[in-house]
Amino acid sequence: MKMSQGVEWMMHSTALIAQTPDGAAMPRRFLAEHYGLPEPYLAKHLKALVRAGVLTATPGPSGGFRLGRPAESITLLDIVEAIEGSSPPFACLEIRQQGTGALPPEACRRPCGMSTLVQRAHQAWQASLRETSVADLVKTTPNSVKRANKAKLAQLSAR
Template sequence: MRMSKGVEWAIHTLLNLDMIGGGPVGSGQLAEAHGLPAPYLNKQLQQLARADLLASTPGPRGGFRLTRPLEDITLLDVVQAIEGDTQLFHCAEIRCCGKIGELSPPPTGACAVKVAMHRADEAWRQALAAQSLADIRLELDRTPTIRSVVRSALN
């Protein structure tokens, strides 16, 4: 399984907005702060806004701002906003294909591989849902200068 860079960018952006008081900050400023391509980051910001994790304020002093505190945003919220809510594993029922499929009786239950992979997918989602961005912010707060660095980069 591989997630796009957009997930990492989205998490950092949400954390950065929190560190400066929630926003609004323009997408160009947010992109420049980490040296990211502005058009691509803007795509991630729009996806976060569609998921109601960010709100967009138009105008010269506008930009993106958090819609709720980091305590109310989980890693699963961000992953689903950027990657979607699709299952990671899609069973193609290869147990029914080829010579093995021809020689085997028709299956009567769910594919054991599919069941195991869906169980693992659910455990992964539960682990993401159990971690809020506030948990990550607590880790970041152990770096004494991080908030002042982010504020300087975004002002």
């Protein structure tokens, strides 16, 4: 499964937002600088997460982004679908009914084996992302990175 860079950006950004001190909002500019990302493109993805309820946005000089619900209840699938949409990655075009090897329609009443296997793989991929929360993602962050983030976030909340 290929995902856009926006998914990677938002997984990292959401995990960082999950580490903010209670009540603090994460400014878009801070995220852009922290990860070296173009702010306008980052803004587009942050808006998608707000629309999906993954994040909330507060406007103004002391505004920014917060988790829309507890980190334990935001799944990686929520993030992927907010950025990429929820359409399946494979659409069977029924090529087995085309060309010189075309099968009659009555031989194609069930999905082909290829379609079935790809759909099963997609469902397994979705299940894995659905079982992994932002809180799980934060837990996998190395302690040295968490400490560095904590120090940067403390400066942010002191502003």
